[in-house]
Amino acid sequence: MKILMVGDVIGRPGRAAFAKYTQKLRHEKAIDLVVVNGENAAEGKGLTRKPMDELLLGGADVVTSGNHIWDKKEIMSFIDDEPYLVRPANYPAGVPGKGFCVYPLKGKNVGVINLSGRAFMPALDCPFQRVEEILRELSGDCDVILLDFHAETTSEKMALGWYLDGRIAALVGTHTHVQTADERILPKGTAYISDLGMVGPWNSVIGVNTDAVLSKMTTGLPSRFEVADGPSIYCAVLLEIDEKTGKAVSIERVQIREV
Secondary structure (H helix, E strand, O other): OEEEEEOEEOHHHHHHHHHHHHHHHHHHHOOOEEEEEOOOOOOOOOOOHHHHHHHHHOOOOEEEOOOOOOOOHHHHHOHHHOOOEOOOOOOOOOOOOOOEEEEEEOOEEEEEEEEEOOOOOOOOOOHHHHHHHHHHHHOOOOOEEEEEEEOOOHHHHHHHHHHHEOOEOEEEEEOOOOOOOOOEEOOOOOEEEOOOOEEEEOOOEOOEOHHHHHHHHHHOOOOOOOEOOOOEEEEEEEEEEEOOOOEEEEEEEEEEEOO
16 A cells, blocks of 8 residues: 655645645555645645645545644634544544544555644643544554654654554654655554655745745744745655555655756
């Protein structure tokens, strides 16, 4: 089973690059499933109906998210109606949406979990405790389990990766928008990378117009952040999973830079 997990899509440029390269990769690599983080797909923060539809039409099967999922209030009108849109599972009980989903694929079931970190992030429930609850719930129902851990620090991501080694197929980090070069298969069979990176404007500060960011950082004054223009970068990982064991066979970084 070949799975493509794609980093945070940033605004309109990111959506365009996602559609362009995902379709190409899907054909060239015979990819079975595409999971993408869409929490920044609407104007760089949040998710609305049109960007959600563009991600699905562009090749996404499952859309994960993170701390910006609520930045556009329109999300409340459809998050409960999308079976394969997930938000961090460690929000308190009663919050709209769901923290994991089960995607049927080639006679198998793929579980996709979304969690948020707590270091330098909004205060949420413990991701370690919450994932234990989810794994118990998914026990016997899923052949393959993937986790998008939306977190700030590499140490928290690595810790959860080691904690879950051998119990899930892959843990990929998102949130920083900068792809890391530490992809590996952990000793018990879980694929890991600290951050997938982003899909969005390459000449930017993590997708944002550089002038706006520099103005704020050099003066300390408020500045309106907008998605940058220009060529995009497309970051992802390609996973090969053994359907019988539910463990990873390989993980390959994908990075496409437009010029």
